[in-house]
Amino acid sequence: MAHKSEDLFDCILMADDRFHGEGYREGFDEGTRQGMIDGRKHGASHGAKLSMEVSFYYGFGITWKCLLQNNTDVKSRKRLKALESLLGLIQKFPHEEPHYENLQEDMEKVRAKFRQVCSLLNVPTDFSDYVKTGGSGGISF
Amino acid sequence: MMSWVKSVQYSGEDVFDEDADDINLQDKEWKYNMKKRVRDGYVDGIDHGKEASLQLGFNMGYREGAASTIAIGRLKGIISAIQCWCQLQRPDTPTSVTDLLQQVVKHEDSLMEAMRTALENPIPSVSDVSENMEDLGVGEVESGCCGGGGCSKGSDCCRKDSDMDLGPILPQKPSLSFALPTDPFTITGESLEQLLQCCMDIVSELGLPQELIWHLQKLKSATE
Numbered sequence: 112m113a114h115k116s117e118d119l120f121d122c123i124l125m126a127d128d129r130f131h132g133e134g135y136r137e138g139f140d141e142g143t144r145q146g147m148i149d150g151r152k153h154g155a156s157h158g159a160k161l162s163m164e165v166s167f168y169y170g171f172g173i174t175w176k177c178l179l180q181n182n183t184d185v186k187s188r189k190r191l192k193a194l195e196s197l198l199g200l201i202q203k204f205p206h207e208e209p210h211y212e213n214l215q216e217d218m219e220k221v222r223a224k225f226r227q228v229c230s231l232l233n234v235p236t237d238f239s240d241y242v243k244t245g246g247s248g249g250i251s252f
Numbered sequence: 253m254m255s256w257v258k259s260v261q262y263s264g265e266d267v268f269d270e271d272a273d274d275i276n277l278q279d280k281e282w283k284y285n286m287k288k289r290v291r292d293g294y295v296d297g298i299d300h301g302k303e304a305s306l307q308l309g310f311n312m313g314y315r316e317g318a319a320s321t322i323a324i325g326r327l328k329g330i331i332s333a334i335q336c337w338c339q340l341q342r343p344d345t346p347t348s349v350t351d352l353l354q355q356v357v358k359h360e361d362s363l364m365e366a367m368r369t370a371l372e373n374p375i376p377s378v379s380d381v382s383e384n385m386e387d388l389g390v391g392e393v394e395s396g397c398c399g400g401g402g403c404s405k406g407s408d409c410c411r412k413d414s415d416m417d418l419g420p421i422l423p424q425k426p427s428l429s430f431a432l433p434t435d436p437f438t439i440t441g442e443s444l445e446q447l448l449q450c451c452m453d454i455v456s457e458l459g460l461p462q463e464l465i466w467h468l469q470k471l472k473s474a475t476e
Binding site: 126127130131132133134135136137138139140141142143144145146147148149150151152153154155156157158159160161162163164165166167168169170171172173174175177178180206207208209210232233234 | 287289291292293295296301304306307309310311312317318319320321322324327330332333334337364371460461464467
């Protein structure tokens with residue numbers, strides 16, 4: 112008698128697990144699908160904005176480098192040095208790598224260097240304002 | 253539960269004659285409980301599934317998004333620098349420069365919007381996006397170095413020793429081709445290629461260093 116009711120309890124527990132398990136598997140698949148979609152959306156938005164900003168600084172930097180390259184005066188040399196520094200920082204910075212642990216830190220360094228470059232170049236105020244508000248939010252995060 | 257066990261142990265006519273209603277109720281209760289177990293399992297499954305794939309999806313999307321804005325970002329920087337230079341060196345800034353900058357910003361907005369739209373709908377594979385866009389008769393614009401084509405296209409854009417270093421070598425994964433409207437009647441219609449050409453024209457007009465043309469040309473080759 113005891114043996115028989117043990118079997119019955121096992122049956123119940125197994126049925127319980129089985130039903131839970133079936134639901135779980137279906138849910139897991141659906142959750143995986145949703146997670147991929149959500150994650151990818153957020154990742155893409157984040158990556159695009161960051162890359163947009165860094166690429167902007169890079170384009171800005173190489174242009175000014177081209178424009179000042181042949182100047183030999185002290186002011187230009189100082190500006191060129193800052194520009195080289197900016198470009199160097201960007202080249203070293205794997206901003207397209209989501210796993211990169213120093214992402215925030217390096218990004219701040221790049222921004223600070225860009226601000227320095229702008230002030231050395233005497234960038235007109237209205238330009239700076241434009242950059243801040245232009246496009247998808249510009250440089251102010 | 254216990255009453256359910258008890259009812260199964262009985263066999264014989266007694267069950268059907270006297271305990272019929274009782275069995276029915278217990279049967280319904282059993283079904284209700286088991287359905288609930290399935291639902292509970294489903295909810296647990298969803299949570300765990302999401303947890304596992306969210307980071308994976310994020311990393312994938314991050315790389316795709318980052319690759320897609322390189323070229324337009326650089327162009328924006330280039331033309332902004334030119335505008336800056338004009339404001340400092342010349343009595344006036346040519347309207348061609350300010351116009352181009354506005355167009356670049358519009359293009360950037362369109363790109364972000366196209367990306368959001370593409371990722372809103374669950375599209376199982378990246379190649380499907382390109383296919384769908386083609387079906388709609390919308391032209392494809394690939395922005396960024398190696399946008400979907402890898403460096404096999406002949407451009408040396410990924411060589412580290414070039415001045416126009418496009419940063420670290422991009423992973424050879426297909427990136428999303430976010431199609432932009434090429435209908436001339438839409439305000440966002442300028443393709444990246446057209447914008448780059450426009451910038452090159454401005455550089456020539458203003459007599460700016462030839463090296464800039466070279467940089468722009470490299471960006472242009474990457475989009476072809």
